[in-house]
Amino acid sequence: MNKKNSSLRIACPECGNDTDFFEVADGVVITTRYLQNADCSFTQDGDESQVLGEIKFFCGECNTDLSHFHQRFLEMLF
Numbered sequence: 001m002n003k004k005n006s007s008l009r010i011a012c013p014e015c016g017n018d019t020d021f022f023e024v025a026d027g028v029v030i031t032t033r034y035l036q037n038a039d040c041s042f043t044q045d046g047d048e049s050q051v052l053g054e055i056k057f058f059c060g061e062c063n064t065d066l067s068h069f070h071q072r073f074l075e076m077l078f
């Protein structure tokens, strides 16, 4: 890993955890589309979720609020 990548690595300032994180979204509306088939069964045709509230980002080890890292997390999410 080069220096540039390591400086982008998110680490919890409280406990040093840099592998385990979780995200909490408030006010999420989940819309799921279904197609009805010829035999009257249904097939799921995709999920659309819309976040109406705040998205918070936490350390998975000590639950420290790391929301200021959330934008970077999104940029590094593949």
Ligand SMILES: [Zn+2]
Pocket (backbone or CB within 6 Å): 012, 013, 014, 015, 016, 017, 059, 060, 061, 062, 063, 064
């Ligand atoms: Zn932590």
